[in-house]
Every structure is written in C-alpha cells, then in structure tokens.
Amino acid sequence: MMQAVIFDIDGTLVDSVDLHAQAWQAAFRQFGRDVPFPDIRSQIGKGADQLLPVFFSAEELQRFGKELEEVRGKIFKERYLSRVKPFSKVPELFERLRSDGKKIALASSAKEDELNVYKQIAHIEDLVQAETSKDDVSRSKPHPDIFEAALQALKPVAAAQVIAVGDTPYDAQAATRAGLRVIGVRCGGFPKEQLLAAGCQAIFRDPEDLLKRYDDWVKD
Numbered sequence: 634m635m636q637a638v639i640f641d642i643d644g645t646l647v648d649s650v651d652l653h654a655q656a657w658q659a660a661f662r663q664f665g666r667d668v669p670f671p672d673i674r675s676q677i678g679k680g681a682d683q684l685l686p687v688f689f690s691a692e693e694l695q696r697f698g699k700e701l702e703e704v705r706g707k708i709f710k711e712r713y714l715s716r717v718k719p720f721s722k723v724p725e726l727f728e729r730l731r732s733d734g735k736k737i738a739l740a741s742s743a744k745e746d747e748l749n750v751y752k753q754i755a756h757i758e759d760l761v762q763a764e765t766s767k768d769d770v771s772r773s774k775p776h777p778d779i780f781e782a783a784l785q786a787l788k789p790v791a792a793a794q795v796i797a798v799g800d801t802p803y804d805a806q807a808a809t810r811a812g813l814r815v816i817g818v819r820c821g822g823f824p825k826e827q828l829l830a831a832g833c834q835a836i837f838r839d840p841e842d843l844l845k846r847y848d849d850w851v852k853d
Contacts, residue, residue: 635851636790637736637762639783639813641799643678643743644821646723646755646840650677650800651822652713659712660705661688664697674822678801680742680773681705706744714747719755720820722841727760729844733851736790738763740783740797742773763787775803777810784811796850798843802831816850818843 644650654674661668668688676684681702685694689701727737739761741748745768752758763786770778784792797808800821808815809832817833818840819825825836835850837843843850 634794635735635796636794637738637787637796638730639738639740639780639787639795639797639808641678641797641801641804642739642741642748642751642755644800644823645720645798645804645818646757647717647719647751648820649713649717649751650674652716653677653709656705656709656713657684659708660701663704664701678742678774678799678803678821678823680767682767682771683773683775683803709747714750717751717754720840722844724756724760726840726844727757729847730851731760735851736762736787738765738783738787740765740779742767742779742803744768774801775806775810777807780808780811780813784813800828802827805831805833808832816843 640646643653654670654677657673658668658670666688676687685698730737737760743766745766748764748766763783765779765782765786767773769782772778780797792812795813797813797815798818799805799808800818801823805815805817805828815833817828817836819836820839828836837846
C-alpha cells in the first residue's frame with residue numbers, strides 16, 4: 634500500500650528551470666566561461682556539486698568553485714527568484730493526498746533557504762510532513778542521498794510504500810538508486826524518452842494532470 638509521496642520541487646512544483654539556467658549562465662560569464670543556454674539547462678536538476686564539474690576542471694573548481702556558487706546564488710535571488718511561479722493545482726494535489734492519509738515529503742537539490750521560498754510560492758507550507766535539501770547531504774542528484782534522507786524522515790514508512798515524483802532524469806536516477814518507484818512530469822521541459830530511460834514508470838504532464846488522473850498513479 635502506498636503511504637507517502639516524495640516530490641522534487643524545481644520544475645516539478647514550481648516553474649524555475651529556465652531561470653536557474655539563466656542564473657548559472659550569467660555566473661559562468663563572470664568567471665570567463667560562455668556556455669550555451671541549452672547545455673546548462675540540460676544539467677538543471679543537479680546540485681552545484683554535480684553540475685559545476687560538467688563545465689569546469691577540478692583545478693578551476695578548487696580555485697573559484699565556492700565563489701562561483703555564491704555568485705550564482707546571489708544572481709538567482711536578485712534577478713530571478715521573484716519570477717518563479719507555481720504550477721497549477723499544486724495545493725489541491727497535496728490536499729487530495731493528505732485527505733487519503735498519504736504523507737508528503739520534499740526532496741530538492743536546492744539549498745534550504747530557496748526551498749523555504751518555494752514552499753511559500755507553491756502555497757504548501759502547511760501541507761508537507763518532511764523535507765530534505767542539498768544542505769542535508771554531501772552529494773546531490775543524481776546520487777540517491779537526498780531521497781534517502783527523505784526516506785529517513787518518513788520512517789517507519791518503507792521505500793516500497795513510497796512514490797517519487799520529479800521532472801528530470803536526475804530525479805529518476807536518484808530515486809531509483811534509493812529503491813523508489815518514480816513518476817515523471819513533463820513540466821520541467823525534459824523529453825518523455827529521457828525520463829523513461831532514466832527509470833520513470835509513468836509520465837504525466839504536470840501537477841494538475843497528476844490530480845486529474847489521480848487514480849491512475851495512486852494505487853493501494
């Protein structure tokens with residue numbers, strides 16, 4: 634019997650993927666690296682610890698990796714955070730799950746301060762039983778650490794009783810490695826084929842579609 638759902642946030646509950654990519658692109662330019670937007674966007678869903686090595690050498694990251702991450706955070710908060718919008722029907726979806734007695738957790742590669750803002754934007758501050766962020770683990774997605782931390786917070790619920798919902802292949806890979814079933818949503822912009830190849834067992838359009846087709850994926 635399914636007892637809990639763990640949701641990713643960026644691209645799953647709030648429309649922020651393009652904004653994150655733009656913030657990274659602006660930060661990269663300050664450090665002399667002009668990277669095409671699609672290349673950066675394809676990596677959104679990872680935390681900085683996994684994203685930055687795609688574009689910078691270990692020696693470069695040793696010299697300025699921490700500063701680069703701080704610059705990106707400042708740019709995102711100053712230019713883009715106010716532009717993040719929730720996807721439709723997120724609170725209603727969470728209310729439906731809670732009315733069925735399901736627990737809800739959040740598992741995000743974002744930092745804790747961003748996670749708190751996202752909860753307010755999505756109007757779900759009082760609808761979540763547990764949450765984990767990049768600040769709670771040493772490795773972000775696609776490593777399983779964030780989902781494993783969420784499972785710890787949901788105990789005594791077992792992994793076999795939990796479904797994970799995310800919008801990127803990195804969500805699917807991380808959740809699968811944590812022993813979870815995974816459902817993909819397309820609202821983050823990743824192709825259906827990539828989500829299925831990464832381990833998603835079903836694909837929905839967005840949170841509104843999850844609510845509309847609730848009985849198709851919440852099965853006891």
